[in-house]
Amino acid sequence: xxxxxxxxxxxxxxxxxxxxxxxxxxxxxxxxxxxxxxxxxxxxxxxxxxxxxxxxxxxxxxxxxxxxxxxxxxxxxxxxxxxxxxxxxxxxxxxxxxxxxxxxxxxxxxxxxxxxxxxxxxxxxxxxxxxxxxxxxxxxxxxxxxxxxxxxxxxxxxxxxxxxxxxxxxxxxxxxxxxxxxxxxxxxxxxxxxxxxxxxxxxxxxxxxxxxxxxxxxxxxxxxxxxxxxxxxxxxxxxxxxxxxxxxxxxxxxxxxxxxxxxxxxxxxxxxxxxxxxxxxxxxxxxxxxxxxxxxxxxxxxxxxxxxxxxxxxxxxxxxxxxxxxxxxxxxxxxxxxxxxxxxxxxxxxxxxxxxxxxxxxxxxxxxxxxxxxxxxxxxxxxxxxxxxxxxxxxxxxxxxxxxxxxxxxxxxxxxxxxxxxxxxxxxxxxxxxxxxxxxxxxxxxx
Amino acid sequence: xxxxxxxxxxxxxxxxxxxxxxxxxxxxxxxxxxxxxxxxxxxxxxxxxxxxxxxxxxxxxxxxxxxxxxxxxxxxxxxxxxxxxxxxxxxxxxxxxxxxxxxxxxxxxxxxxxxxxxxxxxxxxxxxxxxxxxxxxxxxxxxxxxxxxxxxxxxxxxxxxxxxxxxxxxxxxxxxxxxxxxxxxxxxxxxxxxxxxxxxxxxxxxxxxxxxxxxxxxxxxxxxxxxxxxxxxxxxxxxxxxxxxxxxxxxxxxxxxxxxxxxxxxxxx
Numbered sequence: 001x002x003x004x005x006x007x008x009x010x011x012x013x014x015x016x017x018x019x020x021x022x023x024x025x026x027x028x029x030x031x032x033x034x035x036x037x038x039x040x041x042x043x044x045x046x047x048x049x050x051x052x053x054x055x056x057x058x059x060x061x062x063x064x065x066x067x068x069x070x071x072x073x074x075x076x077x078x079x080x081x082x083x084x085x086x087x088x089x090x091x092x093x094x095x096x097x098x099x100x101x102x103x104x105x106x107x108x109x110x111x112x113x114x115x116x117x118x119x120x121x122x123x124x125x126x127x128x129x130x131x132x133x134x135x136x137x138x139x140x141x142x143x144x145x146x147x148x149x150x151x152x153x154x155x156x157x158x159x160x161x162x163x164x165x166x167x168x169x170x171x172x173x174x175x176x177x178x179x180x181x182x183x184x185x186x187x188x189x190x191x192x193x194x195x196x197x198x199x200x201x202x203x204x205x206x207x208x209x210x211x212x213x214x215x216x217x218x219x220x221x222x223x224x225x226x227x228x229x230x231x232x233x234x235x236x237x238x239x240x241x242x243x244x245x246x247x248x249x250x251x252x253x254x255x256x257x258x259x260x261x262x263x264x265x266x267x268x269x270x271x272x273x274x275x276x277x278x279x280x281x282x283x284x285x286x287x288x289x290x291x292x293x294x295x296x297x298x299x300x301x302x303x304x305x306x307x308x309x310x311x312x313x314x315x316x317x318x319x320x321x322x323x324x325x326x327x328x329x330x331x332x333x334x335x336x337x338x339x340x341x342x343x344x345x346x347x348x349x350x351x352x353x354x355x356x357x358x359x360x361x362x363x364x365x366x367x368x369x370x371x372x373x374x375x376x377x378x379x380x381x382x383x384x385x386x387x388x389x390x391x392x393x394x395x396x397x398x399x400x401x402x403x404x405x406x407x408x409x410x411x412x413x414x415x416x417x418x419x420x421x422x423x424x425x426x427x428x429x430x431x432x433x434x435x436x437x438x439x440x441x442x443x444x445x446x447x
Numbered sequence: 448x449x450x451x452x453x454x455x456x457x458x459x460x461x462x463x464x465x466x467x468x469x470x471x472x473x474x475x476x477x478x479x480x481x482x483x484x485x486x487x488x489x490x491x492x493x494x495x496x497x498x499x500x501x502x503x504x505x506x507x508x509x510x511x512x513x514x515x516x517x518x519x520x521x522x523x524x525x526x527x528x529x530x531x532x533x534x535x536x537x538x539x540x541x542x543x544x545x546x547x548x549x550x551x552x553x554x555x556x557x558x559x560x561x562x563x564x565x566x567x568x569x570x571x572x573x574x575x576x577x578x579x580x581x582x583x584x585x586x587x588x589x590x591x592x593x594x595x596x597x598x599x600x601x602x603x604x605x606x607x608x609x610x611x612x613x614x615x616x617x618x619x620x621x622x623x624x625x626x627x628x629x630x631x632x633x634x635x636x637x638x639x640x641x642x643x644x645x646x647x648x649x650x651x652x653x654x655x656x657x658x659x660x661x662x663x664x665x666x667x668x669x670x671x672x673x674x675x676x677x678x679x680x681x682x683x684x685x686x687x688x689x690x691x692x693x694x695x696x697x698x699x700x701x702x703x704x705x706x707x708x709x710x711x712x713x714x715x716x
Binding site: 428 | 559560563564567569570573575577581
């Protein structure tokens with residue numbers, strides 16, 4: 001067992017995992033309609049392979065990856081393609097094209113879905129990469145970065161360590177925790193496959209100390225493999241951020257954007273991603289479902305559901321007994337980095353790790369007060385920025401100065417807003433500056 | 448004491464001579480017209496002309512890179528003064544004002560969310576807004592903050608109101624609006640179709656009481672044939688031929704079309 005080093009910054013947040021942490025994973029079932037967005041990963045949107053009216057089956061590829069950074073998409077169940085039309089994608093916050101499937105309830109498996117094998121010795125590195133690519137695998141921790149791109153790293157970079165991210169530092173969420181507790185062997189198999197695909201010899205499974213059962217299960221499952229270790233980290237937000245995790249476990253600092261973990265010889269993947277790869281190798285089933293924690297004080301019966309990608313949020317909330325009181329906020333993801341949605345008819349995407357419902361009284365806010373220059377946000381910032389100044393520049397439209405203060409490096413973890421005693425929406429101001437700077441850079445690149 | 452006076456006096460003399468030489472040697476030739484033009488420009492540095500401030504515009508005019516009536520704020524009187532300095536005749540310029548193409552206030556538009564965060568329309572726009580209509584006014588007043596002439600204010604119903612007397616047509620508010628629902632229109636044009644929703648008719652009807660439902664009644668009624676359908680779902684006026692007759696105002700079933708003339712008359716009577 002590796003004892004983690006201390007990373008800088010961050011905040012202590014109540015973990016709230018007791019709500020859904022003891023609930024076993026259960027199947028969510030098949031909703032009346034599935035919406036599969038063509039843009040639900042980082043990179044270029046995928047290109048549809050089916051037309052309205054086509055019959056599709058579970059596991060059938062319905063959209064092809066386009067370009068170097070992209071991921072393909074598969075039908076989560078059998079049914080008929082109702083339409084390919086623009087729909088509101090909650091995570092991007094805009095309308096994008098989506099394939100809408102009306103399930104027929106048969107849940108019939110596609111003929112092409114066949115197991116690859118469960119002996120890693122017999123599967124070549126090239127084969128692993130192909131399975132990752134063809135399964136539409138993306139990072140299931142939330143950012144949805146195509147996994148194939150991580151594995152097929154440029155040959156010049158020397159990668160010595162693969163980190164498996166089971167930290168799940170966001171409060172409330174328990175999807176990764178339950179997966180590790182219930183399917184530790186599958187996660188370890190998938191992790192070893194990822195390491196094989198990337199050609200990395202050493203793997204570290206990282207878990208926070210608030211999940212003792214998951215730590216036990218993972219230590220047990222990884223015992224036969226000397227190349228694997230389990231690192232136990234103390235609970236602190238945002239320890240599960242890729243860069244923060246590398247710093248905490250290995251003591252290496254990832255350079256600011258466009259710096260990547262590859263630059264310090266590390267690849268990080270989420271436990272959900274590893275499990276999805278294990279499923280793809282053992283059964284041939286591509287990424288068509290994931291574990292979603294439907295939790296929060298605002299739902300009747302918090303639970304961990306195995307939901308098909310594209311399931312409407314309203315269906316998931318109904319599955320757990322509906323709202324327990326008047327809902328104040330419905331959030332996709334965790335309370336720190338998730339996006340609040342206006343309409344529960346929107347669908348989950350590959351990166352949705354949780355649906356969090358907070359009751360009305362929990363989200364009532366007090367007025368925003370002026371900044372008192374206490375510097376708490378500076379202490380909390382895990383990447384050592386000065387949120388107080390970036391936000392002040394952004395609020396007053398001094399975007400060049402915000403850029404000089406390295407607004408673009410912000411990982412939007414929300415720690416600064418969380419600790420601010422004046423309740424200032426610092427992260428949102430910084431995001432505003434980032435959007436402005438990104439638009440300016442795009443305009444400059446066009447010229 | 449004496450040495451201090453002498454040394455200070457001497458150094459003053461030397462520096463003075465140096466400054467005099469430098470002033471001659473590094474003299475920057477400036478067009479005297481520039482200073483004159485600056486003196487007649489409004490000096491608000493609003494940027495409405497597209498140049499970074501009045502001084503930059505003055506230089507551009509003096510070099511012939513901008514028209515003498517380039518200052519949208521100053522209007523005819525300033526254009527004439529500038530033309531006199533430049534020794535040319537000023538073309539007539541039409542004063543323009545900003546028009547807010549949305550009436551989706553809390554009563555008319557369907558509101559489906561609450562917002563609590565940065566008071567800036569761009570921030571809210573990035574989250575999708577609080578009203579069901581995705582083309583509607585966001586109501587946080589980025590246009591009000593952008594106006595240097597105090598000519599646009601947030602109305603009680605949450606939709607900005609333009610003071611047509613004070614508005615100079617500089618366009619700062621139009622640039623500040625993330626949804627592009629403010630446009631600069633000649634002040635002589637009094638009839639406007641106050642909606643920018645490109646949603647199909649039935650969708651707009653569900654979203655807002657006063658949104659354009661694309662019924663085309665105004666298109667058919669217009670004697671000048673100057674109303675057209677943009678993308679098939681939104682009626683717009685081609686202002687070149689509009690004579691403010693106001694027939695379309697009476698034909699619109701959802702009262703999207705408003706006439707400022709009528710409003711002014713109603714206020715006067």
